[in-house]
Structure formats: structure tokens, C-alpha cells
Amino acid sequence: MKYFEQEKLEIIRSKISDIKNPNILELGVQKGNSTLMFLDICNKNDGYLTSIDIKDCSSVSKDKRWKFIFSSDDNFEYINQHLANKKFDILFIDSYHEPSHVRKIFYHYFYYLKKNALIFIDDVMWLPFVENGVEDNDFIERINRLTFNKLLEIFNNNVENLTLDINFNGSGLAILKKIGDKLNKETEIKNRLFSIKNLIKKFIYSPKPKN
Ligand SMILES: C[S@@+](CC[C@H](N)C(=O)[O-])C[C@H]1O[C@@H](n2cnc3c(N)ncnc32)[C@H](O)[C@@H]1O
Numbered sequence: 001m002k003y004f005e006q007e008k009l010e011i012i013r014s015k016i017s018d019i020k021n022p023n024i025l026e027l028g029v030q031k032g033n034s035t036l037m038f039l040d041i042c043n044k045n046d047g048y049l050t051s052i053d054i055k056d057c058s059s060v061s062k063d064k065r066w067k068f069i070f071s072s073d074d075n076f077e078y079i080n081q082h083l084a085n086k087k088f089d090i091l092f093i094d095s096y097h098e099p100s101h102v103r104k105i106f107y108h109y110f111y112y113l114k115k116n117a118l119i120f121i122d123d124v125m126w127l128p129f130v131e132n133g134v135e136d137n138d139f140i141e142r143i144n145r146l147t148f149n150k151l152l153e154i155f156n157n158n159v160e161n162l163t164l165d166i167n168f169n170g171s172g173l174a175i176l177k178k179i180g181d182k183l184n185k186e187t188e189i190k191n192r193l194f195s196i197k198n199l200i201k202k203f204i205y206s207p208k209p210k211n
Contacts, residue, residue, distance in 0.1 A: 004170025009037045011167060012120050015175065016090055022047035025088040025112065027073045027105060028095035028122075029053040032060035038092070039063050050086070052079065053095070073105050087114045094122040099146040103186075106154065110183050117178045124148045125172020144171065153186035 012034075016022060022045055024038050029051045038049045042065040051057070052069045060068070069082050073095050091109055093102060102121065113119070126148065128134045129141035148166075151174055155164040161180030167173040192198055 005033070007169060008122065008167065008173045009034060011173060011175075012092070013037055013041065015118060015120075016041055017045070019047075019089055020045055022089045023086065024049045024090040024092070025083075025109065026051040026092045026094070027053075027109075028093070029057035029060055029068070030055075032057065034092060034094060035060050035066070038090075039066055042066075050083070050088075074101065074108070076108055083112060086112065088112055089114055089117050091117065091119045092122075093120065097123045097143060097147065099143060099150045102147050103150050103154070107183055110178065113178045115178060115181070119174075119176040119178065121147075121151065121174040121176070123171045124151060124166065124174045125168055125170070127168065127172075128170065140171075148172070148174075149189075150186065153189055154183070156189055157184045157186050 016024075019041075022041060024042065024047060026034060026038060026049060029035050030053070035049070035051055035057075039061055041047060042049050043063070048065050048067075050067045050069065052071055052073045054072045056070050058068045058070065067082070069079060071078050073079065088109075091113060093105060093109075095101075095105070106119075106121070110119075123144055124147050126141045126144040129137040129144065131138075133141075151164065155162055155176075158180070161178065161183055163177040163179060165175045167175065
């Protein structure tokens with residue numbers, strides 16, 4: 001899984017390496033793997049990185065192109081004072097991997113993004129975590145499934161405002177682009193797989209295709 005974490009950072013790097021003067025917002029620093037990758041891009045392309053973490057990660061770098069905000073990323077009142085009227089080209093969401101938290105910060109920071117900004121959301125895939133999967137983990141399976149479904153609901157009601165691609169490797173990476181100015185509220189996507197009609201088709205009456 002570690003291999004895929006590095007691979008995901010390389011995918012992000014390849015998507016942003018041509019952006020001149022990138023203004024990047026990162027949620028979740030920890031030991032700084034993604035932070036250092038973003039700072040490398042900022043130094044090459046004359047950009048600036050702002051990162052937020054609920055833990056003090058200020059020792060990760062002394063780079064002049066970096067501002068660290070020591071706060072929960074949903075302490076909006078406090079963070080707004082630091083961000084003022086800034087608009088970002090890139091948003092990386094890798095903080096508290098809980099579906100309603102991801103939804104809350106996605107809707108909030110969307111309005112801090114420029115048109116055509118790229119949004120990367122880490123850990124949206126559950127396949128490695130299913131029962132008997134390579135990383136069998138009930139809790140992560142559940143939250144990643146719920147985060148993935150939430151993203152589909154948001155995308156489904158915003159096809160004029162967002163594009164969405166998913167990289168399925170490891171714990172998954174969602175790659176979105178802001179193409180519209182506003183975000184509509186998400187709504188539940190109805191699933192007909194378990195409708196009475198389809199259950200009857202599956203278990204009682206399942207005609208074979210004609211030759
Ligand atoms: C998965 S790690 C980030 C890894 C980092 N992006 C990297 O690639 O190396 C998650 C980080 O999010 C932070 N975090 C958790 N909840 C948070 C919150 N509500 N606001 C800001 N940061 C949070 C944790 O302290 C932790 O450092």
C-alpha cells in the first residue's frame with residue numbers, strides 16, 4: 001500500500017507540474033510527504049503552498065513558499081482570517097477521512113478555488129479493505145465506501161460544475177476539476193438493483209437470452 005501512496009503523489013505531480021505560479025491549498029500534512037512534493041512544484045513553477053493540520057506540523061519545512069496553519073480545517077472562522085481573499089489552483093484533501101467531514105470541507109473550500117482548479121481527494125476506494133481483501137479492514141472499508149458514494153452524489157448533481165476521475169489503485173484517489181461557479185447540494189442516488197421487479201427477475205423469473 002505504501003507503494004501506491006508514492007504512486008498517488010506522482011499522479012498528482014504529473015497533473016500539476018505544468019501549472020505556472022500555482023497557488024496550492026493542502027489539508028493534512030502529517031510527516032510532509034505531500035507537502036514536500038507540493039513545495040518542490042512551487043519552487044520549480046514559482047508557486048505558493050498553504051497547508052492546514054490539526055497537529056503542529058510546522059517543522060516539516062522552512063521553505064519561504066510555505067505557510068502552515070495550525071488548526072482543524074473546519075475551523076472556518078479562524079482559517080478565513082488567514083486565507084482572506086486568496087483563490088487556489090489546487091486543493092488536496094487528505095485530513096480527516098470521514099464522509100461528512102470530507103463533504104463539509106469540499107463544499108466550503110470549493111468557493112476558494114479558481115475556475116479550472118484541480119481537487120484531489122485521497123482515500124476514496126474500499127476494494128483492498130473488503131473481507132479477505134489485501135488489507136481486510138471493516139472500518140476503512142465502510143468510511144471509504146461512504147466517502148466514494150458521497151462523491152458520486154455530489155458529482156451527479158453537479159455535472160455542469162465538476163469533472164470527476166477516480167484512480168482505483170491502493171486506497172484510491174479522486175481527481176476533480178472545478179468547471180462551474182457554484183455547487184448544488186447533493187441528493188441520494190436511487191439504486192434499482194433491489195427493487196421488487198429486479199429481485200423477481202433475479203430469483204424467480206430469469207429468462208435466458210434467445211439465440
Ligand atoms: C493521512 S495524514 C496526511 C498525510 C499527508 N498528506 C501526506 O501525504 O504525507 C492526515 C493528517 O490530517 C490531520 N488531520 C486530521 N483531522 C484533521 C482536521 N480536522 N483538520 C486538519 N487536519 C486534520 C492529521 O493530524 C494528519 O496529520
